[in-house]
Amino acid sequence: MRSRTLAKRRAALAAAAVLPLLLSACSAGSLGSSSGDGSATTIKLLVDNAPDNLQAAKQLAKDFQAENPKIRVSVETRPGGTDGDNLIKTRLQTGSMADVFSYNTGSLFQQIDPTKNLAPITRDPYVKRLDKSFLPQVTVGDQTYGVPFGSALxxxxxxxxxxxxxxxxxxxxxxxxxxxxxxKIKAAGIAPVIQTYQDTWTSQLLVLGDFHNVAAAEPDFAEKFTANKAKFATDANAAKGFAYLEQIHDLKLQNPDYASATLVKGLQMLATGRGAQYPMLSTVIGAIKTSNPDQLDDIGFFALPGDDAAANGLTAWFPNAFYVPKSTTGDKLTAVRKFLAFTASPTGCTSQAKASTPTGPYLVEGCTLPSDVPAITKDVAAYFTHDAQSPALEFLSPVKGPSLEQICVQVGSGITGAKSGAALYDKDVRKQAQQLGLPGW
Structure with missing residues (x-):
């Protein structure tokens, strides 16, 4: 999981949803043709090698070049996960970054030292089209650095x-x-809550997906958590996610094979009606579309409910963004700004939707979802339309213990109680915060 939570798994889900692509280890090559007179400017675009992301980037490059024949876009790939993080940081530090690149938003974005390494785009006209929920994810102080690449989830x-x-x-x-x-679902002989602990990362949604409810009750929780002034074990609101895991187990509301079930099996259970509810990310649309295309629109989505119906809303994960390193100058910088303007436009959103099924709304003014998007996508988008969403904790704090998924499995399996699990997570968090050198830890 990226930050280190769920975003790390989005690449894996995308890979599971489509057939593997035969890619060069370092470059997907340039797309389109030159203008024929030798005057074309070539810009290099670096994206991670998750199939959905690569396909969307290539489609953007193709459609952009059709409108801008004197600019060529060479799409290069990098690995995901920690290896990709390290590559990004190394290339920024050595001044060898591609002319424009895709990377995380939120707290991971903060960790690449934007003010030192990136060129701000604050005054570019297209920035005014970016959704107000997205801007904080790519802004430091009064400077904005990125435009969304992909849809929210x-x-x-x-x-x-x-x-x-x-x-x-x-x-x-x-x-x-x-x-x-x-x-009521259990009484009807159907598994009420699907859990798939064979893929341990899937165990975390009842904790991480509850953050909107935590933030609604305590708007400053993320700030206090980062400063070591709030704990999961001692904060009544933050502890509820662990209590939910315990309750689902104690009431025997999960599928009997929860310990050995995989994500793929869980999605198939949901699609065929053998299971009714699955705490999960909307990014699995692609996997369902591949495994159970005829049942895709039988599946809807709702935000994880909390105690207050009036405050009901979505925990949102934001898309990656395109950023410009300070090493990009001259004609290449002019070309990159045109590419960013294209990406942050209704035409750019349409281009991305051709290559990858949206998992939520495109966070650009004027962008609309295709009429044939799955019901899941429409349900997620409705929370943004009604401004009933909060960023996931990973977008507000760099603190994320690496063992959360294992702890959630223990609590959800009845091995560890909710209070003990929350305390274990607090210990796990402390180690990471100290490694990051955060004050107060």
Whole structure:
């Protein structure tokens, strides 16, 4: 997981959703043709090698070149995960970065020292088109550095709409309603809450997806957490995610094979109605589209409910962004700014949607989702439309213990109690915060 949470797994999900691509280890090559008179400017675009991201980048390059025949875009790839992080930092430090590159937003963006390494785009006209929810993810002080690459996504609960309709259930706005729905689903002989602990990272959604509820109750939690002034074990709101894991287990509301089930099996259970609800990221759309295309629109999405129905809303994960290193100058910088303007436009959004199914809204003014997007996408987008979303904790704090997924498995399996699990996570967090050299730890 990136930061180190779920974003790390988005690349893996994208890879599982499509056939592997045969890619060069360092470059996908330039796309399109030159202007024929030798006057074309070539810019290099570096993206991670997740298939969905690479396909979207190549489509953007192709469509941009069609409108700008004197600019060529050479798409290069890098690995994901820690190796990719290290490569980005090394190339920025050595002045060898591509002319424009894709990287994380939020706290990981802060870790590449934007004011030192990146060229601000604050005054460029297209920045005014960026969604207000996205801007804080790429802004330091009063300077903005990136435009969104891809669509937003949500962390919450995927549910089988046919099962809900058959049992007369409505989308829950509180945790108590969620539990009541789950008990009715269990009585009907269907697994109420799908858990897939064979893929340990999937265990975290009941904790991480609950952050909107934490932030609604304590708007300054992320700030206090980063400063070591709030703990999961002692903060009543933050501890609830662990309590949810414990409750689902104790009430026997999860599938009997939760310990050995995989993500792929969990999605198939959901699509076929053998399971009704699956705490998950909306980014799995591609995987469902591949494994169960005929059932894709049988699946909806709702935000993880908390205690207050009036505050119900989505924990949001934001897309990566395109950034410009300070080493990009002259004609190349002029060309890159045109490319960013194209990306942050309705035409750029349409281009990306050709290559990759949106997992939520495009965070650019004037961008609309294609009419044929899955129901999951429409459900996620509705929370943005109604401004009922909060960034996931990883976009607000660099502190993320690497062992959360294992701790969540222990709590969700009844091995460790919720309070003990939260305390274990606090210890895990301390190690990482100290490694980052954060004050107060």
């Amino acid at each position: 949500g962390g919450g609960v995927l549910y089988n709409k046919k099962v809900y309709a058959k049992l007369g259930l409505t989308v829950p706005k509180t945790w108590a309603q969620f539990i009541a729905n789950s008990k």
